[in-house]
Amino acid sequence: MKIAFFSTKPYDKASFSAANEIYNHELVFFEPRLTPDTATLAQNFSAVCVFINDDVNETTLRAIAATGTRLVALRCAGFNNVDLKTAQELGIQVVRVPAYSPYAVAEHAMGLILMLNRKLYRAYNRVREDNFALNGLLGFDIHGKTVGVVGTGKIGQCFAQIIHGFGAQLVAYDVKENPEVLKLGTEYLDLPDLLSRSDIVSLHCPLIPATHHIINATSLQHLKPGAMLINTSRGGLVDTRAVIDALKTGQLGYFGADVYEQEKDLFFEDYSDRVIQDDTFQLLQSFSNVVVTAHQAFFTQEALDNIAKTTLSNVTDIAANKPCENALWRP
16 A cells, blocks of 8 residues: 655654555655645655644545545544544544553653652753752652552553552542552542542543543642643643743642644754744743653663564555454444
8 A cells, every 4th residue: 555654754664664564555755744734745645644733623524535635544543633524434444553562651750750750851951050958858758658540541551550660649539440540459449539538639531521621720729839740641631821820929830741732833943043932832841840842651672673664564454344343433
């Protein structure tokens, strides 16, 4: 199958080219995001392969359908950027990679916790400047603290197992209880109770209409004062302005994020020689108790290999008219 890849970087080309040695699809890589304006690049391609910040809305889908595209292959787990209703109407199948490396994201969430708690970013810079003072670097033991896990799917389960190894007490919130998480002695609570009891809260739920801004001005008032919030899932789970207000009052003590709700205009690009126009993001970064990484939680060699293999396997199944377990809808 002839596949147009959008939002590609050198590491995408390397991992997919290596995986394609056993699939033999025709791969063409484009740097721009897929949007209504760039949809013409997909002309005469049977499939497009997209990432989290590609805009696969109704206009984009109608444009690529008109020139022969019949498959959207997501190389990620989330699909909130795809208009599934329109895709189904047009007969465009949509497949995704539901699990590539839950360990990668869970481990990154743990890294953000340690970075914020032990002020590792500040300590690193101090030592490089020959400043060996400890003032301002005080942290706390994770052992014995209560950690709330919001979303206990595969990534949430991995995170729960990691934090349990630190000796933390676990509470969780999800519409469905995970037996493996229960084995860790986890207590499932409603969200307000979880927020009020947790010293650390880590978000691992998908972004769907019901979870959009699940962390907002109201829910933050339930938070245990001075608690830490970690988001390695999707930026839209968090109302950024509400988080900023909570940081100002001290209701929120620490915030670590690998995602941002307006990230598609920033992340994966180099803006080091330009002025960033997003005032909210700039304000968020100004807090000393905030650490932001640019959607790199998934970024391990194992994850890239799994993403490439699963994506191309999905495409191969669709091309052969075989049932694909990772299809979001089936004709």
